[in-house]
Amino acid sequence: GQSLEQPSEVTAVEGAIVQINCTYQTSGFYGLSWYQQHDGGAPTFLSYNGLDGLEETGRFSSFLSRSDSYGYLLLQELQMKDSASYFCAVNNQGGKLIFGQGTELSVKP
Amino acid sequence: GAVVSQHPSRVICKSGTSVKIECRSLDFQATTMFWYRQFPKQSLMLMATSNEGSKATYEQGVEKDKFLINHASLTLSTLTVTSAHPEDSSFYICSATASDGTDTQYFGPGTRLTVL
Numbered sequence: 001g002q003s004l005e006q007p008s009e010v011t012a013v014e015g016a017i018v019q020i021n022c023t024y025q026t027s028g029f030y031g032l033s034w035y036q037q038h039d040g041g042a043p044t045f046l047s048y049n050g051l052d053g054l055e056e057t058g059r060f061s062s063f064l065s066r067s068d069s070y071g072y073l074l075l076q077e078l079q080m081k082d083s084a085s086y087f088c089a090v091n092n093q094g095g096k097l098i099f100g101q102g103t104e105l106s107v108k109p
Numbered sequence: 110g111a112v113v114s115q116h117p118s119r120v121i122c123k124s125g126t127s128v129k130i131e132c133r134s135l136d137f138q139a140t141t142m143f144w145y146r147q148f149p150k151q152s153l154m155l156m157a158t159s160n161e162g163s164k165a166t167y168e169q170g171v172e173k174d175k176f177l178i179n180h181a182s183l184t185l186s187t188l189t190v191t192s193a194h195p196e197d198s199s200f201y202i203c204s205a206t207a208s209d210g211t212d213t214q215y216f217g218p219g220t221r222l223t224v225l
Contacts, residue, residue, distance in 0.1 A: 035216075042217060043202070044216070048213065095206050096158065097214055099152045102152055
């Protein structure tokens with residue numbers, strides 16, 4: 001079977017750091033991607049890890065441990081506009097993406 | 110770069126009618142496009158993989174005769190929801206893979222379908 005687990009919701013305050021964890025169990029694995037989706041909008045690509053370790057892109061970083069089937073997205077210096085849903089997704093054979101259920105992040109002033 | 114558009118953005122139709130949704134890659138060629146469906150507050154569920162010049166590959170549980178996919182060119186894929194019913198009401202999103210070696214998927218803005 002294919003499954004990805006991530007927290008359903010997270011709340012943090014402006015300026016804080018938040019980490020969204022993702023564990024996965026899939027029959028194939030080429031990498032872990034992270035997407036952001038605002039209400040009613042399209043998912044936008046944030047980060048990708050094909051190998052173990054940390055990838056940093058501005059305020060966002062993503063980490064992968066293939067041996068633990070685990071990754072996380074780290075958001076620093078939170079801003080109100082970061083309130084959105086965040087999805088981890090496993091990159092699978094044929095370029096397919098298998099999405100987690102999403103984490104709704106609420107940033108409070 | 111890597112912009113994907115969808116048309117229409119919203120559509121309301123009567124039960125039993127068919128609806129066509131277009132997905133275009135505007136500034137790159139996409140040999141592969143994907144179609145997803147997303148219900149409110151839920152995840153994106155892959156419906157099918159659309160390959161230019163060949164038949165689409167459908168995920169388990171997706172009716173290929175109900176959701177017709179055509180990928181006639183390297184920049185256009187269409188999804189036709191045939192004989193739509195209220196339970197087909199959903200947010201339909203396409204994505205295209207950029208040919209930059211990363212397999213990154215770029216998503217269209219989505220189409221909100223409401224079947225009355």
